Every structure is written in C-alpha cells, then in structure tokens.
Amino acid sequence: MATPYTPHAVEAAQAPHTAAGAAADTAFRSALDVVAGVEPRIAAAIGQELEDQRASLKLIASENYASPAVLLAMGNWLSDKYAEGTAGRRFYAGCRNVDTVETIAAEHARALFGADHAYVQPHSGIDANLTAFWAVLSQRVESPALERAKVRGVNDLTEQDWAQLRQSLGNQRMLGMSLDAGGHLTHGFRPNISGKMFDQRSYGTDPATGLIDYDALRETAREFRPLILVAGYSAYPRLVDFRRMREIADEVGATLMVDMAHFAGLVAGKVLTGDHDPVQHAQIVTTTTHKSLRGPRGGMVLCDTELAEHVDRGCPLVLGGPLSHVMAAKAVAFAEARRPEFQTYAHAVVDNARALAEGLLRRGGRLVTGGTDNHLVLADVSGYGLTGRQAEAALLDSGVVTNRNSVPQDPNGAWYTSGVRLGTPALTTRGLGTAEMDEIAALIDTVLRATTPTTTAGGAPSKAQYRLDDAVRDGVAKRATDLLAPFPLYPGVDLT
Numbered sequence: 156m157a158t159p160y161t162p163h164a165v166e167a168a169q170a171p172h173t174a175a176g177a178a179a180d181t182a183f184r185s186a187l188d189v190v191a192g193v194e195p196r197i198a199a200a201i202g203q204e205l206e207d208q209r210a211s212l213k214l215i216a217s218e219n220y221a222s223p224a225v226l227l228a229m230g231n232w233l234s235d236k237y238a239e240g241t242a243g244r245r246f247y248a249g250c251r252n253v254d255t256v257e258t259i260a261a262e263h264a265r266a267l268f269g270a271d272h273a274y275v276q277p278h279s280g281i282d283a284n285l286t287a288f289w290a291v292l293s294q295r296v297e298s299p300a301l302e303r304a305k306v307r308g309v310n311d312l313t314e315q316d317w318a319q320l321r322q323s324l325g326n327q328r329m330l331g332m333s334l335d336a337g338g339h340l341t342h343g344f345r346p347n348i349s350g351k352m353f354d355q356r357s358y359g360t361d362p363a364t365g366l367i368d369y370d371a372l373r374e375t376a377r378e379f380r381p382l383i384l385v386a387g388y389s390a391y392p393r394l395v396d397f398r399r400m401r402e403i404a405d406e407v408g409a410t411l412m413v414d415m416a417h418f419a420g421l422v423a424g425k426v427l428t429g430d431h432d433p434v435q436h437a438q439i440v441t442t443t444t445h446k447s448l449r450g451p452r453g454g455m456v457l458c459d460t461e462l463a464e465h466v467d468r469g470c471p472l473v474l475g476g477p478l479s480h481v482m483a484a485k486a487v488a489f490a491e492a493r494r495p496e497f498q499t500y501a502h503a504v505v506d507n508a509r510a511l512a513e514g515l516l517r518r519g520g521r522l523v524t525g526g527t528d529n530h531l532v533l534a535d536v537s538g539y540g541l542t543g544r545q546a547e548a549a550l551l552d553s554g555v556v557t558n559r560n561s562v563p564q565d566p567n568g569a570w571y572t573s574g575v576r577l578g579t580p581a582l583t584t585r586g587l588g589t590a591e592m593d594e595i596a597a598l599i600d601t602v603l604r605a606t607t608p609t610t611t612a613g614g615a616p617s618k619a620q621y622r623l624d625d626a627v628r629d630g631v632a633k634r635a636t637d638l639l640a641p642f643p644l645y646p647g648v649d650l651t
Contacts, residue, residue, distance in 0.1 A: 176647030179223040183648050186230060202650045209644045212555045212595060212635045216531040216578020217389070217417065219449045220585070220644060221484075222491060228484040229451055237476045241276075241467050253479045260482050263489030267423050268434045270457035274466045275485050276477040277454030280416045283441040284341045286456050286469035288329075288352065291383055291410045291439065293465040293472075296323050326354060330381040330409070332367075333357035334569060335561040337391030337533070339414060356381070360391075360563050365524040367391075369399050376407045386433070387414030387441075390560045390576050392512075392527035394427070397436040413437040416454075418529055420447025420580065423492045424501020427529075438462060447504065447530055447580045450488025453481045500583060504530045507579040510589035514596025523562050523574065532577040535562050539603040543572030545621040549606040550575070552623060554632040555598060571618040585642040594638055598631050 191198035208220070233256065239246040242254040242261075257275060264273035277283035300320050304312050312320060329349070332338030336359040340347045343355035356379050361368045376384060384404040386395055397413060404411035413433035419442040421427045422434065433440050439458040444450035456466050470477065491497060505528070512522055512532045523533040536546040543559030550557050560576035567573045577599075579592065587595075605627040609620040 173647070179227075179645075180647050180649060182223070182227055184650060187650065205645065205648070205650065210554070210636065210639070212598075212639065213581040214555060214557045214577045214579070214595070215581065216558075216576050217443075217446050218578075219445060219447065219580045221445070221449055221451060221488065223645070223648075225449075225451055225484045225488045225491070228487045229480045231480055231483070233479040233483055236479050238479055239470050239476050241470075253477075253482075256479060256483045256486060257477070260486035260489060263486055263493060264455060264457065267489050267493050268440075268457055270434050270440070271460045272458050272463035272466065274456040274458070274463075274469060275453075275482050276469055276474060277441075277456060278474065278478055278481070279452070280339075280414070280441065280443040280454050281341050281347075282469075282474060283416075283443070283454030283456050284349065284414060285473045286454075286466060287412055287439050287441050287458075288349065288383065289472050290456070290458070290462055290465035290468070291412065292324050292327060293468070294462055295382055295410065296320070296327065298465075325352070327383070328379060328381040329353035329355050329383045329385060330376055330379055331355065331357060331385035332388060332391070333359045335565050336360040336563050337388040338385075339387070339389040339416070342385045342387070342414065353383070362564065365563055366393060367395065369396065369403070373403045373406070376403050376409065380407050381409050383412050384409040385412050385414060386437070387416070389417050390531065390533050390574075392508075392522070392529060392531050392533050393524050394431045394528045395433075396430050397433045398430040401436040410439065411437040413440045414442070415440055416443040417446055417531070419443070420449060420492070420497075421501050421505065421529060423448060424498045424504075426498075426501045426505055439466070444485050444488060447501070448488065448492060449500075449580070449584065450492075451481050451484035453478070453485055455485070503588070504579050504583045506589055507583050507587065507592045508532055510592035511577060511579060511596055514593040515600065518596060518600040520596075520600060530578055530580055533560060533562065534575045534577060534599075535573055536575055536603060537573045539606070540616075541603060541606060541608065541621070542567050542618045543574050544570070544619050545606060545608060545617075546575045546603055549602050549621055549623045549628075550599065552632075553598070553602045553628050554635040555595070555602065567618065582642075585639070585644055587638075587642055591638060591642075594634075598634055598638075601627065602631050 187198045236253055237247045238250045238253040242257045260275040261273040329343055331342030334344050341349045343350045358372045358375050386400045401411050415433050439462055442455050444453045458466050508527045508530050512526045521535040521538045547557055547559040557575045557577055559572040560574045561569050561572045562574040565573050606621050606623045608616040609622055611617050
C-alpha cells in the first residue's frame with residue numbers, strides 16, 4: 156500500500172502550532188476582517204467556501220487546493236499594475252517589479268518542465284490555447300508572407316496581400332481529439348472559437364477499447380493534412396504516446412501542440428517521462444496552472460525556441476494586460492513543484508486513482524478503458540440505469556463532489572451524458588491514500604445503486620430527475636465526513 160502523502164503546504168505552512176501556520180491563520184483572518192468592513196456578505200461567502208470545501212469529498216479532476224503561499228501571493232499591490240508587453244519590453248512605465256515576478260515565474264517553469272521557453276501571462280487555459288494557435292499561425296502562415304514581401308523589395312504587405320493573408324489565416328486545418336473521446340472543447344468543438352477559427356476534424360478512440368488508435372489517427376492526418384495536430388485531454392484515463400504523435404505530425408508537416416492542462420502536475424512530478432512527456436516531443440505545449448499542478452487559476456505556454464517570439468506576442472494578439480498578482484502566485488507554485496515533495500505527491504495521485512478505479516471495478520462499476528494510468532477515472536454510469544447528470548446530483552447530495560462527463564459515442568450527449576469523471580489530485584493533497592480511495596469507491600457505488608430515475612409526465616425515464624433514499628444519502632454523507640476527519644483542510648486557519 157502506498158504511503159499517504161501529506162503536502163508540505165499543509166505540513167509546514169498550514170499545520171497548527173507552527174510559526175508558518177500561525178502566520179497563515181493571521182493573514183487570512185485579517186484579510187477577511189478588512190473585506191468584511193466593506194462588504195460583509197462577500198467575506199461571509201469566502202469563509203463559507205472554505206467550510207464547504209472542508210466538508211466535501213472533492214473528486215473534481217480539474218480542482219485542487221493551493222497552498223497558503225500561493226493564495227496569499229494573489230492578494231497584493233501587483234494587482235494594481237498594467238504591464239502589457241514582456242519583461243524589459245513594456246508599454247507602461249514603472250514595471251520593474253512585474254518584470255522581476257514574470258522573469259522568476261518563467262525561470263521556474265523552464266526548469267520544472269525542461270522547456271526552451273515559457274510564457275506565463277495567459278489568464279486561463281483557453282487563453283493559453285488561443286495564444287498557441289495564433290503563434291503557430293503567425294510562424295507558419297503570416298511570417299512566410301512577410302518574408303515573401305521583403306523578397307519583392309517592400310517592407311510590408313499591400314492591402315490586397317493582407318486580404319489574402321486574412322483569408323489564409325482563417326482557412327487552416329486543425330486535427331484534435333473529439334469531445335466524447337476525452338478531448339477538450341478548445342480542441343475544435345464547434346461552439347468554441349477553436350472550431351470556428353479552423354477547418355477542423357476530430358479523431359476519436361477505438362470503440363472496442365476506448366484507447367487512441369494511432370494507426371487510424373495517422374491515416375486521418377495523412378488524408379486531412381492539418382497545420383496543427385492537437386494532443387492532450389480532459390477525460391482520457393490513459394497515457395498518450397507523444398513520440399508517436401510527433402512522428403505523425405512530422406509526417407504530414409503539422410505542428411504538434413499538446414494541451415497538458417489536466418496532467419501538468421504529473422509531468423512536473425516526473426510521473427510522465429520519456430514518450431509520455433509532451434514537453435520533450437511537442438513544439439508547443441499549453442497548460443493551466445491549477446488542476447494537478449496545484450497553483451493559481453491561470454494558464455501558460457511552453458515552446459521551442461523557434462516559436463518563442465511568436466508566443467511572446469500573446470499580448471496584444473489575444474491577451475490584454477497580464478495579471479501580475481497571478482503571475483506572482485504562479486512563480487510560488489512552480490517553486491513548490493520543484494521540491495522533491497511534489498514528486499512524491501504526483502506519484503501518490505496516480506496510486507490513488509488506480510486504487511479508486513480498482514475499488515469501483517471490484518464492486519461491478521463500468522470504467523471507460525477499464526481503468527486508469529493517470530489522475531482521473533471515467534465511470535460509465537449507464538450500468539446503474541442513470542445519466543451522468545443524475546449520478547452527479549445524487550453524489551453531490553451525499554457529500555461527494557464529481558462532474559458529469561461524456562463517454563465515447565455517448566447516447567446522452569454532452570449535457571446529460573452517460574459518465575461521471577472522478578479525479579484524485581485534491582484529495583491526495585489532503586493526505587488521503589489508497590485505503591481511503593477504496594472506501595470512497597464503496598460510497599460512490601452505494602449512492603448510485605440506491606438512485607433511480609423518476610419518470611416524465613409521458614411515462615418515460617427522466618434524464619435529469621431521480622430518487623435517492625434519504626437514509627442512504629445521510630448515511631453516505633456521514634461516512635464521508637468521518638473519512639475526512641483525519642485529513643483536515645488548512646488546519647492552521649480558524650476563521651471563527
């Protein structure tokens with residue numbers, strides 16, 4: 156059995172009766188006192204959020220708990236600065252401290268991931284992806300057009316040239332993982348801007364196994380010939396062979412872009428190495444900085460040197476002023492992730508996910524791909540006679556926080572879904588281990604077996620409404636509370 160992980164953020168900076176814990180307690184209580192002096196309802200909501208998170212089994216795969224140092228780095232005077240541009244090249248005066256913050260964050264990111272270049276300004280994952288998309292378009296489409304103009308002896312394009320260039324920029328091809336196979340909406344989903352920017356096509360998974368079929372993907376790439384091949388996922392529970400992805404991209408002349416927002420912490424923690432480390436194979440990699448990386452909400456782009464100048468034009472291309480206070484928090488989180496304890500944490504995340512998967516399978520649950528190799532488990536709840544929406548709501552009633560998610564070829568679509576996505580990064584941060592994951596599997600199974608769909612007015616099974624016995628609901632909630640008791644969240648902070 157794996158040793159439960161207790162993060163240094165809780166061990167040192169949050170443990171009661173330590174100088175660091177006392178300082179954090181004072182800082183948060185003082186901050187809320189100041190907020191309450193202006194708008195007490197906001198202070199109350201912030202305090203209630205801490206209590207709600209303390210009381211629930213958080214299995215949202217995209218959520219975590221940031222350390223007090225990361226949280227406190229966001230609440231300061233850096234928020235008041237405009238700093239368009241990059242370190243040393245700002246459009247505003249008085250940015251020397253922002254330059255220091257951005258430089259340190261980028262230094263930590265490059266060292267943490269072994270990247271040539273790091274751009275830490277994106278405000279979110281979608282901003283990081285937009286920056287990456289346009290950086291590739293700039294490198295592959297715009298820059299060659301400008302070079303051709305110089306050959307003609309002019310320094311810029313004519314209006315007719317620009318019209319043709321805009322037409323070219325809007326008619327490039329992107330190949331990304333389909334939403335139901337585990338991809339993300341920013342990988343070409345039609346309602347998202349990525350699906351409107353590009354002539355887009357999706358690749359799925361093998362219907363029999365739920366795994367990426369690299370041979371089929373290669374054939375699609377050969378036929379479609381995309382400018383950008385996007386890899387990465389938000390609900391795919393297995394590893395991706397990024398070496399093979401790069402080979403496919405190179406064969407058709409595509410740029411390989413990897414969105415590692417979900418599993419960046421596993422890369423930073425050296426769980427994913429070799430063929431499974433996207434930074435070593437892709438020309439450009441995007442990520443969020445929260446989720447498994449356990450930093451503030453934000454984004455980042457890592458890239459090869461050849462793309463660096465284009466990525467650094469994220470502002471003004473798609474971004475406005477960077478959030479300097481969030482960049483400070485990113486720097487703190489990256490510094491934490493470079494410590495040996497983070498590698499222990501990242502490996503424990505995967506151990507816990509496998510234990511959760513095994514616990515569900517042993518109780519008769521259905522899992523997409525039959526298990527997991529990373530931080531998440533995708534359960535197909537149709538075997539319980541439920542939709543993902545019903546399962547999500549029934550579990551929430553019982554103190555277990557998950558999110559519904561599509562499964563491959565989902566008959567219920569993206570709103571009701573047939574699946575529930577479960578992730579272990581947050582509970583691993585609290586220190587829960589494999590024994591607790593098996594108990595959580597039992598709680599999930601208990602709730603889902605006790606939940607039944609109600610019927611619509613026409614007599615058909617409802618896709619949203621359900622019935623759950625109060626005794627089961629209350630019993631599971633009590634068991635969840637007892638399970639969490641030995642693993643307090645931010646135990647050094649007492650807001651009472």
